[in-house]
Amino acid sequence: MSAVPDPTGPVSSGPVHRALSVEVARAQARGRSVPRVLDVGGGSGAWAVALAGLGCAVTVVDNSPDALAALHRRAREAGVHEWVTPVQGDVDALAEVAPSGGADLVLGHGLLEVVDDVAHAVRAMASAAAPGGAVSVLVAGRHAAVLSRTLAGRLTEARALLTDAHGGWGPDDPLRRRLDAAGLRALLDGVGLGVELLQGDGVLEGWVPGVVRDGGPAATTALAELESLAASEPALLDVAGRLHALARRPPT
Numbered sequence: 001m002s003a004v005p006d007p008t009g010p011v012s013s014g015p016v017h018r019a020l021s022v023e024v025a026r027a028q029a030r031g032r033s034v035p036r037v038l039d040v041g042g043g044s045g046a047w048a049v050a051l052a053g054l055g056c057a058v059t060v061v062d063n064s065p066d067a068l069a070a071l072h073r074r075a076r077e078a079g080v081h082e083w084v085t086p087v088q089g090d091v092d093a094l095a096e097v098a099p100s101g102g103a104d105l106v107l108g109h110g111l112l113e114v115v116d117d118v119a120h121a122v123r124a125m126a127s128a129a130a131p132g133g134a135v136s137v138l139v140a141g142r143h144a145a146v147l148s149r150t151l152a153g154r155l156t157e158a159r160a161l162l163t164d165a166h167g168g169w170g171p172d173d174p175l176r177r178r179l180d181a182a183g184l185r186a187l188l189d190g191v192g193l194g195v196e197l198l199q200g201d202g203v204l205e206g207w208v209p210g211v212v213r214d215g216g217p218a219a220t221t222a223l224a225e226l227e228s229l230a231a232s233e234p235a236l237l238d239v240a241g242r243l244h245a246l247a248r249r250p251p252t
């Protein structure tokens with residue numbers, strides 16, 4: 001059986017990172033010299049450590065003690081551990097560990113795919129954002145998964161991904177759901193967040209043959225530039241490995 005291409009690629013330092021950097025600068029311009037970030041399902045801290053490096057105070061809420069231990073190590077190695085607070089908790093009871101309206105930026109990256117109740121999770125993240133604050137969501141794209149299974153000749157899984165109500169491919173699927181762009185927008189709209197940015201993450205890089213990806217610095221630069229252009233191309237949004245949305249809680 002052919003391997004399934006990975007349309008998600010590595011955690012990006014591209015369009016998502018750029019959008020978050022802009023959001024951090026925006027909070028700082030509003031007078032919040034150390035922006036408060038709440039990273040829900042932050043795991044071992046790929047995003048938390050990057051944001052601490054940008055000058056944020058980051059609270060990571062995750063229900064896995066192992067992930068929080070890995071986060072602690074990663075933050076220490078990066079020299080930002082004083083700016084990162086690990087908290088064991090569940091998004092289903094987020095208000096118990098994170099104050100309502102207490103964050104300038106709330107992250108839910110790689111979380112909506114795995115939670116029980118996606119609408120509840122989005123509502124909890126919206127409540128944790130301060131008025132005028134932002135919520136950043138990164139979630140697996142349904143249609144990239146359909147294409148990757150099709151290209152690998154796994155047509156039964158491709159069909160299931162296309163037709164299943166939650167974008168799953170079967171009982172062994174590690175994810176509970178995948179979203180498309182319209183579904184993600186509707187989720188965020190539904191809790192009163194205003195979507196300001198909807199872009200692709202890993203739009204093309206996951207489709208590039210390994211021999212090209214490993215082709216040295218020139219190929220890396222060319223691919224990064226292509227990816228950067230593709231991220232904001234509406235026609236390609238729904239084939240992105242992951243969808244990224246930045247939405248804002250209305251100011252009071």
Ligand SMILES: C[S@@+](CC[C@H](N)C(=O)[O-])C[C@H]1O[C@@H](n2cnc3c(N)ncnc32)[C@H](O)[C@@H]1O
Binds near residue numbers: 091
């Ligand atoms: C795919 S990882 C994403 C990690 C990180 N946000 C990233 O993008 O690299 C998902 C994380 O969500 C956590 N998680 C899953 N369900 C959760 C829940 N109900 N409440 C809090 N964290 C949860 C897992 O323990 C895991 O660390």
